[in-house]
Amino acid sequence: MIKEEKSVCKTYGEMDIGSFTTELGARIRNVKIAYERIGPKDAPVIFVCHALTGNQYAVGDEEQPGWWSGLIGKGKHIDTTKWQVITMNVLGGCNGSTGPLSEDGDGNKYGVKFPFISVRDIVNSHYSALKRLGIRNVHAIIGGSLGGMQVLEWGILYPNFAKLLLPLATSPYLSDFGIAYNTIARFAITNDPNWNEGNYEGNPTIGLSIARMIGMISYRSSEQFNARFTREIREGWGNNHQESSYQIESYLKYQGEKFINRFDANSYLYLLKAMDHHDIGRKRNGWRKALATIKANIVAISYKGDIIYPSNVLNEVGKICQHNSQTAKHYEIDTIFGHDGFLVEFEKWGHLIEEELNGIH
Structure with missing residues (x-):
């Protein structure tokens, strides 16, 4: 259309x-x-x-x-x-x-x-x-x-x-440094139980969100993260391991959650492989x-x-x-x-x- x-x-x-x-x-x-x-x-x-x-x-x-x-x-x-x-x-x-x-x-x-x-x-x-x-x-x-x-x-x-x-x-x-980041992202997706060897009905949300968080870290500089978040406390510290104590944690989780609603995990994997092969x-x-x-x-x-x-x-x-x-x-x-x-x-x-x-x- x-x-x-x-x-x-x-x-x-x-x-x-x-x-x-x-x-x-x-x-x-x-x-x-x-x-x-x-x-x-x-x-x-x-x-x-x-x-x-x-x-x-x-x-x-x-x-x-x-x-x-x-x-x-x-x-x-x-x-x-x-x-x-x-x-x-x-x-x-x-x-x-x-x-x-x-x-x-x-x-x-x-x-x-x-x-x-x-x-x-x-x-x-x-x-x-x-x-x-x-x-x-x-x-x-x-x-x-x-x-x-x-x-x-x-x-x-x-x-x-x-x-x-x-x-x-x-x-x-x-x-090789770039391939290393892609390797971790790929590992996160393909080891999500919901990936099901690529035959999933809905996105493998955990693996894909982790892959996105990894990407977000590589896309920005340490100076930008430090200047933006300044160790800002969000939920407090020491209550449980799932808490988002710092604002940077909340930001990365949000980016991962947002990404799974707009991108397909298999497409992500194929494009990572294309980038790895780029020469x-x-x-x-x-x-x-x-x-x-x-x-x-x-x-x-x-x-x-x-x-x-x-x-x-x-x-x-x-x-x-x-x-x-x-x-x-x-x-x-x-x-x-x-x-x-x-x-x-x-x-x-x-x-x-x-x-x-x-x-x-």
Whole structure:
């Protein structure tokens, strides 16, 4: 179903791209990719790639603002009166694109029978969907975290598709440290009795909420947690082991409980595996040589205190790409929000995006 709001030139829909074959050779039938499209239809396209628990609603609406509504919209840093912005839910996701919750063609949900997918599979499926929308090239591709992984793959898989690449809070490969966090999250979900080898009827709430709490710790810096919560007492101390003595405990539990109502555990597992497998140098003689194939201008942004994707890695990406593309830059944003810096404090870095978008012709 397609919903159109002509006053804001906004479209929500699902694009049927037919059968899709993964990197591992698995064939997925009747693949659908859900999307949000906003802005003048004849304007240059900015393609947005979302992070692990994101979705296609980057802009959203007045009732439910999107996860990047502070960056994208009328009169904002990515101005939707000037640019046409398209965001797609990832393959393997749980917000309309084909994933574990989808039917497998025989009337059953895929569940853990869904094929393993890679970041390259996500990019290839989105390329097919964009072609179906009549998009043959874009002005820029932007995304953070898992979205940034996609941005880098876009530049390698389709070197002539975009003029500008904007990878944020990401890396050309996921480090062992990053895989370690994903391992704990995966262990929490798969060892929840309600996971039932992936054949659950309702989310395995304990495991998925623990996984989310683990993620929340890795997304922020210690400075941000300490400054926000300041060891504030909530329920008192020493009554029982289930008490939330401190405000930070209550916050993490709340984040876990909220998450189980909006995200599917199997989708989370599949996307964690895709992130673990992310390495732009895989089968390309290493990530440095892979970067050499990028033709687009590239502007990378990292965030101080990001423990998963430290700034020095993206800084090296920028240096390597300076020898290959027309323009290659790296900015580090001073923030206490760590990895989540790409979702907040747009006043600190949104102008950089705006300037780079306007500077490329």
